[in-house]
Amino acid sequence: MARNVLVDAGFIVALLNGRDEHHLWSVAQVPQFATPWHTCEAVLSEALHLLGSRGLQSMTALIRRKAVFADFNLADSIEPVLRLLQKYSDVPMSLADACLVRMAEVLPDCVLLTTDSDFRVYRRSGRQTVPCVTPD
Numbered sequence: 001m002a003r004n005v006l007v008d009a010g011f012i013v014a015l016l017n018g019r020d021e022h023h024l025w026s027v028a029q030v031p032q033f034a035t036p037w038h039t040c041e042a043v044l045s046e047a048l049h050l051l052g053s054r055g056l057q058s059m060t061a062l063i064r065r066k067a068v069f070a071d072f073n074l075a076d077s078i079e080p081v082l083r084l085l086q087k088y089s090d091v092p093m094s095l096a097d098a099c100l101v102r103m104a105e106v107l108p109d110c111v112l113l114t115t116d117s118d119f120r121v122y123r124r125s126g127r128q129t130v131p132c133v134t135p136d
Helices: 009-016 024-032 040-050 053-064 074-087 095-106
Strands: 004-007 037-039 066-069 110-113
Touching: 004 095, 009 024, 009 037, 009 040, 009 053, 040 066, 040 095, 053 066, 074 095, 095 110
Parallel strands: 004 037, 004 110, 037 066
Antiparallel strands: none
């Protein structure tokens, strides 16, 4: 099992929204990937936006329990993140996705829980795939 588990907004939304098409898949991942899960502030912002006010309480609980925490500092990785955004501008890559790819470059033994198939296109450190678990 991976030592560092990363989560994206799609995974968080699917986990907290019972109506999401990937809800059952995301719930099934929880016992397989121990918390705390790593993410970035851009992911938390995106997830809160997508969940809306009805998801605020659940999202707050995840953060307060420290099941998910934003331990990425964009200021420390601004140039690599900007290079990723430029490289994948045709996808297009979001800031949250670029931060997660950068996290996958610097965190050892990591895996990303995601519902976003774009992570199969993105490469870390040039040519390495981003290790991820997806519903597909």
